[in-house]
Amino acid sequence: MAAACARTLCKVGWNILESPASRRPGTVSYLLGNVSAHGSRRAYGTGGPGVRSKLLSSLRGGGGRVLGCAFMLGGGLGLYQAVKFRFQQHLAEEEHKVSRGGGVRLTLYQYKTCPFCSKVRAFLDYHQLPYEIVEVNPVMRQEIKWSAYRKVPILMVDGEVQLNDSSVIISSLKTFLIKKDKSMSEILCCYPELKSVNDSGKKVTEYSNKYWLMLSEAETTAVYPEKGMQKEEMKWRQWADDWLVHLISPNVYRTAGEALASFDYIVREGKFSTFEGFFAKYVGAAAMFLISKRLKSRHNLQDDVRQDLYRAVDDWVAAIGKKRKFMGGDQPNLADLAVFGVLRVMEGLQAFDDMMENTKVKQWYRRMERASLNCEGRD
Structure with a gap:
């Protein structure tokens, strides 16, 4: 709204300066009348007809150019303040987004004394990412009965995206904090599961690329x-x-x-x-x-x-x-x-x-x- 008003003032000022008849006595009155017709009559009519007549008469004989400059200066200052406010608001939003982990809601399922869970907490705490903790009972593990993955830590993002394995959690979250154009689901695709059977005949799950950050060349150089x-x-x-x-x-x-x-x-x-x-x-x-x-x-x-x-x-x-x-x-x-x-x-x-x-x-x-x-x- 403020920006629109400022642009209107600039436009009026420019019209005054560009008008070939700006130096003739009736021009300023004509232009002010146009402005009033578009909703500004209240602003210029608060002092009554006498005030307006005095203003117009004082600007005759070349005063139009002064008025035009005044309109443009006022409009320019208004635009500057509007842009400055919007930029500060944008910076505040970006800072809030980073401090809140991109606005995502994080829930960590853990055993407090587990070293892998402690790794994830150290990362979250250092990067000031708010998160909720669900302490899992190590005997019954009812808190993660909904998950096919039966180990901790598990990190849920917005209650929808499930991250498993402490190193995958850390790598994918760090990538998410740096990249602005990828969702967590898209980033997680870069860490595919690899299921196999070890020498003891036990089924194991590993993850590709789990120590890599999925960044562009420029982003990698910056980090x-x-x-x-x-x-x-x-x-x-x-x-x-x-x-x-x-x-x-x-x-x-x-x-x-x-x-x-x-x-x-x-x-x-x-x-x-x-x-x-x-x-x-x-x-x-x-x-x-x-x-x-x-x-x-x-x-x-x-x-x-x-x-x-x-x-x-x-x-x-x-x-x-x-x-x-x-x-x-x-x-x-x-x-x-x-x-x-x-x-x-x-x-x-x-x-x-x-x-x-x-x-x-x-x-x-x-x-x-x-x-x-x-x-x-x-x-």
């Missing part, structure tokens, strides 16, 4: 401005999934006491009934203590599994180097968020305290805590 950054990020994201995460269980269930403390934490933070909680704490702790021994053998870990954890964490810190705050530079990248998410599930347990005391990870980990909570390092 990874330095050579090798993309490959480094992908390498360490995969390392977190294929190696680091397998060190968690053998370390938190290393001894009977640690296993009991771990399940006490799991029951306290998870969704269990009273009976399930008692059963999980004591029977589950005993079972996982025994299973951790098999995991140690399966992954070729040392007798003292702490040493494998220490070495892995120090390898990560060495890869970051002394000149970078994060592997992503001044701000965390997807590898930083993945490793932080995995290690975070040990907080409050003996394995975490030992790791912080016997490795060089503490400074990086504290920076990641601040980044995740306060978005430190974000543009």
Whole structure:
């Protein structure tokens, strides 16, 4: 509305200036009369006939050009203010869209103590994407009975699009935040499921491209401005999934006491009934203590599994180097968020305290805590 009025003022001013008779006494009266006929009579009639007569007489003999310039100046200023307001409104809408994850509604189905779920939460928190949490009962799993995919995490987008696998969730969401012309369904098509049977005869599901962001060449250059950054990020994201995460269980269930403390934490933070909680704490702790021994053998870990954890964490810190705050530079990248998410599930347990005391990870980990909570390092 404001823009339309401003354009009308500009048009009137231009007509006054262009009129060949603009210097004749009756011209200004004629043009003002036309404006009044199109709905502006109230504006020029508020002072009564005497005021209008004085205005017209004062503009005779060349005053039309002054009036024309005045109309154009007023119209120009009006247009400027209208455009400025609309631009500011557009920026606010875009900022709101980004902060709200493109306006999508996110629901995360999880176990709080699951390292893969913790990875997804680290990503969502760092990027300030609001989401609802549905804590899944690990015994009955009734909360995800509607899903053919029976693992967590599961992320639902707008209650319609289902994202499975922590790395696929993170890659597809990151792609969605960068690309403005693709829906989540379109992006998800770039991460097809691959079903197979492993050496043990168990059916498994994998996903193609799960460490890739589906971006154009220009977008890729903007996200990874330095050579090798993309490959480094992908390498360490995969390392977190294929190696680091397998060190968690053998370390938190290393001894009977640690296993009991771990399940006490799991029951306290998870969704269990009273009976399930008692059963999980004591029977589950005993079972996982025994299973951790098999995991140690399966992954070729040392007798003292702490040493494998220490070495892995120090390898990560060495890869970051002394000149970078994060592997992503001044701000965390997807590898930083993945490793932080995995290690975070040990907080409050003996394995975490030992790791912080016997490795060089503490400074990086504290920076990641601040980044995740306060978005430190974000543009």
